[in-house]
Amino acid sequence: MTRNRPLGLAACAGAITTAIGVTGDSLADLLVPTAQDRFALTDAFAQNGRHFDMDEFVLVAADFEPFNAEVPSFVAVTDAFGLCSGAQFSEILPAGVHATGGSTTDGNSSSATAFLDLDSESFLSVTFDVTAPANYTLIATLTSGGTGGAVALLLTGPGGVLVESYLTPSPGVVDVDSAGTLAPGSYTIIIDSQAHLLLVNEARYASTGYNVSFDLVAAPLAGDVNNDGEIAFDDLLAILSSWGPCASCAADLDQDGVVGFSDLLLVLTNWTA
Secondary structure: OOOOOOOOOOOOOOOOOEEEEOOOOOHHHOEEEEEEEEEEEEEEEEEEOOEEEEEEEEEEOOOOOOEEEEEEEEEEEOOEEEEEEEEEEEEEEOOEEEEEEEEEEEEEEOOOOEEEEEEEEEEEEEEEEEOOOEEEEEEEEEEEOOOOEEEEEEEEEOOEEEEEEEEOOOOEEEEEEEEEEEOOEEEEEEEEEEEEEEEEOOOOEEEEEEEEEEEEEEEEOOOOOOOOOOOOHHHHHHHHHOOEEOOOOOOOOOOOOEEOHHHHHHHHHOOOO
């Protein structure tokens, strides 16, 4: 019914929010998106005896443009009905990614002969190249409001897995707070929210619902005055040549209106040459 994903990357129905961004000069060249796979889908089936109803819907992002999708499916037969929904809004920005989305399933059967099978998913995968060393901060909240699915967040890079968090099919909340440095190379952020509801010969009501909120922010290394991807003699010279009062100049790294020892220390502390 739903697309198969690696174990741990299934995301229970819910909402997803993601963002990866950069601040500073010439930042559009720091994170360069190279590939994307974004979609929202639903797949629903109901049956009671010889009577059945089915409905499926999928929307797929065709390129790097903003993607805004909401796909509902509804099925109904005698003594049973089901509703599922997948949604996503995502943007691949010049210096990052931002997204929200999720998936839900709800069904009811008042007959022991009814059969309901509901699936929904909101999936995002964006691969981007980091062209120069950059600091990052990732803050996320995974929320589950039911059973029958999973929600996951994964950030991988040249060194392997940087961040991995998931919530199994049970009510709960998982908070993620991660920070570090992105070395030059290729990175992939994946967020997956899946919901599944199956009622077989049962007379009851069941529901699944999951939410994910996510923010990933990247910024050039402190001390890279000329934004060339390394902290070296050119940056040191820029500090020395601008020494003293210097409002709104690039060498005023701490933005206190003066190029001084605090700015020099940022260059020396983060030296990469």
